[in-house]
Amino acid sequence: MLFHVAMRVNLPPDLDPQIADELKRAEKQRAQELQRAGTWRHLWRVAGRYANISIFDVDSHEELHDILSSLPLFPYLDIEVTPLARHPSALPES
Numbered sequence: 435m436l437f438h439v440a441m442r443v444n445l446p447p448d449l450d451p452q453i454a455d456e457l458k459r460a461e462k463q464r465a466q467e468l469q470r471a472g473t474w475r476h477l478w479r480v481a482g483r484y485a486n487i488s489i490f491d492v493d494s495h496e497e498l499h500d501i502l503s504s505l506p507l508f509p510y511l512d513i514e515v516t517p518l519a520r521h522p523s524a525l526p527e528s
């Protein structure tokens with residue numbers, strides 16, 4: 435199941451910079467693990483915002499929820515999830 439996930443990062447301006455750096459390092463490590471596993475299919479920066487647009491490939495809504503809610507930055511993320519269905523005019527995937 436594919437999901438379009440929009441994440442906006444809202445780190446508090448007064449957050450200790452060392453804690454912020456550690457959260458970003460841990461988030462990057464987890465994001466790269468999930469990309470290598472094929473679960474986090476796309477990760478794009480939204481130009482001009484501290485936000486990303488991502489595509490996740492998971493087996494269930496529950497799996498997506500578990501992944502998103504365990505991200506290191508989760509307490510600071512505004513997340514919007516959109517389920518995707520195949521478009522009838524899309525070419526078959528190679």
Ligand SMILES: O=C(O)CC1=CCC(=O)O1
Binds near residue numbers: 441461463477
């Ligand atoms: O910077 C972001 O958009 C949040 C984020 C997601 C994966 C990652 O490494 O950072």
